[in-house]
Every structure is written in C-alpha cells, then in structure tokens.
C-alpha cells in the first residue's frame with residue numbers, strides 16, 4: 001500500500017506533496033547563499049524544537065525577538081515555499097536578509113545542489129524510528145495537507161514500507177548520516193536533546209560559531225523546553241489552518257518511548273526484525289528505551 005493519490009506525486013521514487021512535485025524544477029534550481037543554514041530532518045523528528053533553539057542562538061537568547069513571528073515564517077520551509085511563486089514566499093526566503101535559516105524534510109539526494117556547491121552548514125536532527133512513526137501517525141491524523149493515515153495497523157505497514165510522504169525513515173536517516181562525512185553537517189538526536197538539552201544546545205552554539213554566556217544558554221534551555229514551546233503561539237502551530245486540533249495537538253507529548261503505548265507486541269517484533277535488516281549497513285544507532 002502507499003499514500004499516492006491525486007494530491008501526491010513522486011520525485012525519484014519519493015512521495016511528495018503535489019505542489020512540491022509540480023514546482024520541482026524550481027525547487028531543484030533554488031539558489032542557496034553561502035551563509036544559509038539548513039535545518040533538515042525526517043518529519044516529526046524534532047525540527048521545530050531545533051528551529052527555535054537556532055533562532056534563539058542567532059538572536060543571542062533574546063526571547064522577544066524570537067517571538068516576532070511564527071517559526072515557519074522566520075525559517076521558510078524549502079520545498080513548500082519557493083521564491084517567486086507566491087507573495088508569502090517572496091516576502092520570506094527570497095527577500096530575507098542574510099544569513100537565512102531554512103527548513104527541509106527532503107531526503108539528502110533531493111536537496112538542491114546549490115546547498116552543496118555553496119558549502120552551506122546543515123543541522124540534521126534524527127529521532128528513533130518507533131517514536132518518530134507514532135508522532136507522524138498522529139500528525140497525519142490532524143494535518144489536512146497530508147493523507148489520512150487510516151488505522152494505526154494500516155499506518156504501521158505503510159510506514160515500514162517507506163511509502164509515506166518524504167519517503168523511508170531508514171533511507172532518510174542513513175543517507176544524511178553518510179553525507180556528513182563530506183559536508184559540514186551537525187547530526188543531532190532528539191533523544192540526546194531530551195536527556196541533556198544544555199549539552200546539545202552547546203553543540204549547536206559551537207557549530208554556528210557563536211559564543212554565548214552561561215546565563216544565555218540557561219535561558220535558551222528554558223524557552224525551548226516542551227511546556228514553554230507548547231504554550232508559545234509562535235512555536236506551537238496553533239494558527240495553522242491546515243491542522244485540526246480536535247484530533248491531536250502539534251506539541252503532543254514530547255517524550256521518548258511513547259511507542260510502547262501504541263505498538264502491539266507482534267508489531268514490535270516485526271519492527272525489530274525489519275529494523276535490523278535496514279540498519280545492518282550503517283554505524284548509526286538510536287536510543288529507543290527511556
């Protein structure tokens with residue numbers, strides 16, 4: 001089974017939104033600037049969290065500055081907002097002063113070549129597959145732009161087969177992991193951020209070449225904690241008309257191990273078998289147990 005329908009198409013075997021596919025030539029031709037920063041991730045891996053951390057770092061911990069607009073306007077979504085096509089996009093990515101920060105969920109092979117040619121810095125955030133799958137399932141239930149995920153049992157199979165929008169989780173995390181050997185990519189993990197946010201934020205500060213005082217770092221840890229971001233209208237997506245909050249919140253649980261409330265024993269067994277096969281050719285490992 002897959003999620004192809006009249007609103008979705010494929011580019012190089014990866015299912016993407018129809019709008020993204022119809023704009024594909026323009027997306028591929030996107031002109032990055034050398035000081036652009038790209039925040040990349042598989043959907044629901046901790047993108048928004050990383051985005052807010054980066055924005056606060058760039059603004060030296062000034063919380064009011066980071067509240068200037070919703071996160072998706074501060075950091076345009078590459079494959080959903082292409083310069084020259086809509087007013088919103090023209091006002092954001094194209095007309096944005098440097099240095100810009102952009103978000104993408106594209107698998108590494110679909111990232112516009114200009115980002116590599118200009119040697120742009122990239123922060124990739126990854127989350128363990130089981131929690132990532134559960135979070136994506138609930139997101140598809142509430143996001144009208146994505147296909148209806150059907151029942152959990154149906155979704156489980158579709159996700160494992162890599163037939164969801166933006167493609168297979170396995171290929172995504174592995175191929176980005178490989179890419180960091182030849183490009184400036186900071187590869188971080190959602191589980192590490194939960195365990196020791198201060199340490200992970202320090203890594204980002206260093207990667208961005210910033211030097212912030214300890215008290216600023218503490219402020220960033222606080223303002224990017226789950227509860228604070230959940231209550232911040234500039235990070236919790238409450239203004240997004242495509243999301244149906246009656247079905248699920250965007251800032252849902254923000255924990256590790258929620259998969260245990262969703263997977264059956266049989267699903268866990270099947271998942272572990274598939275996981276081992278898919279991950280046999282990588283040094284990449286994930287923490288799945290809280």
Ligand code: PPS
Nearest residue numbers: 043044045046047048049135225226251252253254
């Ligand atoms: S998106 O739509 O792809 O950009 O979503 P993304 O931001 O990648 O992922 C959303 C999940 O991240 C959780 N989240 C957080 N967890 C802990 N701390 C903070 N500050 C935080 N911010 C977002 C969010 O709750 C989603 O995970 P689930 O498991 O669904 O709660």
